[in-house]
Every structure is written in C-alpha cells, then in structure tokens.
Amino acid sequence: MSDNLLQHLFQTFQKISGCVQAHFSNLVAQPHHRSPSAKNPLFSISASSSKVNPSTTDADLLQPKDILIKIKSTAPVTKEELGRATWTFLHTLAAQYPEKPTRQQKKDVKELMAILSRMYPCKECADHFKEVLRANPVLAGSQTEFSQWLCHVHNVVNRSLGKLVFPCERVDARWGKLECEQRACDLQGTDFPVD
Numbered sequence: 001m002s003d004n005l006l007q008h009l010f011q012t013f014q015k016i017s018g019c020v021q022a023h024f025s026n027l028v029a030q031p032h033h034r035s036p037s038a039k040n041p042l043f044s045i046s047a048s049s050s051k052v053n054p055s056t057t058d059a060d061l062l063q064p065k066d067i068l069i070k071i072k073s074t075a076p077v078t079k080e081e082l083g084r085a086t087w088t089f090l091h092t093l094a095a096q097y098p099e100k101p102t103r104q105q106k107k108d109v110k111e112l113m114a115i116l117s118r119m120y121p122c123k124e125c126a127d128h129f130k131e132v133l134r135a136n137p138v139l140a141g142s143q144t145e146f147s148q149w150l151c152h153v154h155n156v157v158n159r160s161l162g163k164l165v166f167p168c169e170r171v172d173a174r175w176g177k178l179e180c181e182q183r184a185c186d187l188q189g190t191d192f193p194v195d
C-alpha cells in the first residue's frame with residue numbers, strides 16, 4: 001500500500017471519527033457534560049509527530065507504525081473492577097514481599113491493611129474488611145506467611161460473596177513475582193534476625 005493511499009485512508013478515518021463523535025455527543029450529551037470530542041474523545045487517532053501536513057515530503061509522510069488508534073472508555077469503574085485491581089495489587093505485593101522482611105516492612109503491611117479497611121473506596125467493602133481484619137490479624141513474618149494470610153482473607157471475602165474458595169497452595173503459581181529485568185523490582189528484606 002502506498003504512503004499516499006495510507007495518508008488518504010488515515011484522513012478519511014479521522015473525518016468518520018469526527019462525524020461519529022459529533023452524532024454520539026448529540027445523542028448522549030447533557031448540557032453540563034463536556035463534549036466528548038473536546039478533551040476526552042470517545043476514541044482518538046494520534047501520530048508520533050505532526051507529519052500529516054500537505055507540505056511534507058514523501059519521506060516525512062505518516063508511516064503505518066506511527067498510527068495509534070486509542071479507544072478510551074469513559075465508563076466509571078465498577079466495584080468488581082476495583083476489587084480485581086486491588087486484589088492484583090495486594091497479591092503482587094505479597095509475591096514480592098521478602099522472605100525475611102525488616103521490622104519496618106512488617107509494620108508497613110499491617111498499616112497498609114488497616115488503612116485499606118478505612119479508606120478503601122467502597123464503604124461496605126471497607127467496613128466488611130475491617131471485620132475480616134479483626135477476626136484475622138495480619139500475619140507478615142515472611143513472604144510465605146503473608147501470601148498465605150492474604151489468600152485466606154481473600155477467601156473469607158469470596159465466601160461472603162458466594163464465590164468459590166481459592167486453593168491457597170496454588171497462590172504462588174497464580175501470583176508470581178513481577179517480571180522485572182535483573183530482579184530490579186524485588187523488595188529487599190534483611191539478613192539480620194528481627195522479631
């Protein structure tokens with residue numbers, strides 16, 4: 001496909017995109033809403049530089065690799081999505097937690113859980129998690145202990161929601177350490193014994 005044809009296609013797509021956005025905003029926009037085509041387009045096309053310009057040479061024309069079509073979701077986050085994202089964060093933290101944590105690291109994870117039970121942005125979930133923590137105080141003496149404790153409390157939440165219980169012996173297979181070059185993401189623990 002020639003570059004000129006590609007540029008033509010790109011410009012046509014931009015026009016269609018503009019029309020669809022205009023029609024969509026007419027359908028859904030309320031007077032107090034921002035126009036989706038302004039700062040937050042429903043979808044947008046961008047190039048790595050401003051190469052779509054009639055005065056540019058052939059060599060400057062937009063290359064296929066430069067075209068990036070972004071589809072943005074403007075829907076609010078659901079309780080389920082928030083939950084999945086938070087569990088991903090927590091289980092990844094547990095997988096990265098050092099086998100021999102420092103006193104500070106143990107204190108930090110306990111505080112993090114306490115803060116989550118107060119500030120988690122779903123009040124009924126936070127209130128429920130407060131009860132779960134009261135009945136299951138944080139165990140974070142080692143990586144194994146913390147990841148097993150987290151698996152257990154996640155299962156307490158699962159049970160209360162009528163979900164299946166996860167087999168905690170498989171937690172390391174489900175939530176491995178982060179892929180990170182030369183283990184640069186690992187949290188460093190201590191070689192010295194701490195209480």
Ligand SMILES: Cc1cc2nc3c(=O)[nH]c(=O)nc-3n(C[C@H](O)[C@H](O)[C@H](O)COP(=O)(O)OP(=O)(O)OC[C@H]3O[C@@H](n4cnc5c(N)ncnc54)[C@H](O)[C@@H]3O)c2cc1C
Pocket residue numbers: 079080081082083084085086087088091116120124125126128129150151152153154155157158161163165166171174
């Ligand atoms: C602290 C906290 C409290 C919450 N409280 C509530 C609440 O009170 N009410 C409510 O409606 N929602 C609550 N949620 C959200 C709820 O737990 C789920 O995240 C949500 O319902 C989506 O569930 P899901 O089935 O997609 O999987 P999730 O439970 O989000 O789990 C994500 C993935 O983790 C894996 N997994 C599942 N169980 C375990 C486990 N025990 N150990 C390790 N990995 C596991 C599975 O692969 C699963 O796909 C809470 C979330 C959090 C983080």
